[in-house]
Amino acid sequence: MAEGQDKLKREFRGEDTGVPLKVLKEGETESRLYSRYILELDKERVYIKSDQQFPVGTKLKFIFDDPKLERKIELSGEVVRINKASAKPGALDPGMGIIFDQISLGDRNMLAKFYEDKEQEDRTTEYLRFISWVKKVSKPLPSDEKEKMKRELLQALYGEERKPVSATKKKREDLEILSNIPLFHELDILELGELAELLMKEKYNAGQVIVNEGDVGDKLYIILKGEVEVFKKVGEDREEILATLKAGDYFGEMSLIDQAPRSASVRAKTEIAALTLAKKDFDILLKASDSMAAKIYRFFAQTISRRLREADEKIKKITQILSSSGVK
DSSP, rough: OOHHHHHTTTTHHHHHHOOOEEETTTTOSSSSEEEEEEEEEETTTEEOSSSOOTTTTEEEEEEEEOOSSSSSEEEEEEEEEEEEEOTTOOOOOSSEEEEEEEOOOOOOOOOHHHHHHHHHHHEEEEEEHHHHHHHHHHHHOHHHHHHHHHHHHHHHHHOOOOOOOGSSSSSSHHHHHHTTGGGGOOHHHHHHHHHHHEEEEEETTTTTTTEOTBBBBEEEEEESSSOOOEEEETTTEEEEEEEOOTTTTTGGGGGGSOOOOOOOOEESSSSSSEEEHHHHHHHHHHHHHHHHHHHHHHHHHHHHHHHHHHHHHHHHHHHHHHHTTTTO
């Protein structure tokens, strides 16, 4: 893949770039500025973090007129999702998801380069600050001074002081749920904690199709409440129910690795609450932790090996049956 195309796959965060998002609501004349957002140019969408959301269906215009841009860019979009403030630990920041109308390749490339440059400026500032800390820490200092400096560094890097997993936002139940999934059996409590930070809670109504057969998988689902049916289409007007999954069960784990098309569809039999883990978030975590990646890939290697042995046994049995019946 070309270098320019690869850059477009990155997401840009307002907090990282320092670039406020200028938004104009349809029917209004004054724009609003948002500093906290996640912009995904390749997927033509943006999530704006705000306690005040516009209703779903609201039309918005996005104005990019920074002097460092070659020209002014205006994009239009529509609010497709809102998240209210939640008291649940680990809940998604309140805000609204917007899908852009089609973005031209020229506008996309220009915005990507602009945001990349802004991030690079920010990294340079952080690097210089980090170097100054290194110089201070390298000098003999009392332990309390070093601890204070460590806290300041963590706050600069993460926005707040990092706490142990037991004190993070995610509940212990999330860690227990993850530990019961074979894919994550080998992970220690710290690794499970990192994984739990990526979980999102989703709800589905009874009868709603969650996964369609043939679609490319991009998410793991862990059922918290309710039941789902796993089914395949047989002909044009018939379905075959393959399994019924309930609270504690999960599906879609293979999509975290191979992104193969879904082998069956999944439909909510009752109202469903589920935790989900997106492949893109999972990939970032694996790249950051060689230890976790090794454990996960070892599990998949063992799983594939076992399935190959099982398939081989089935083939042998079928061959024996055919041979005994005289079929060649």
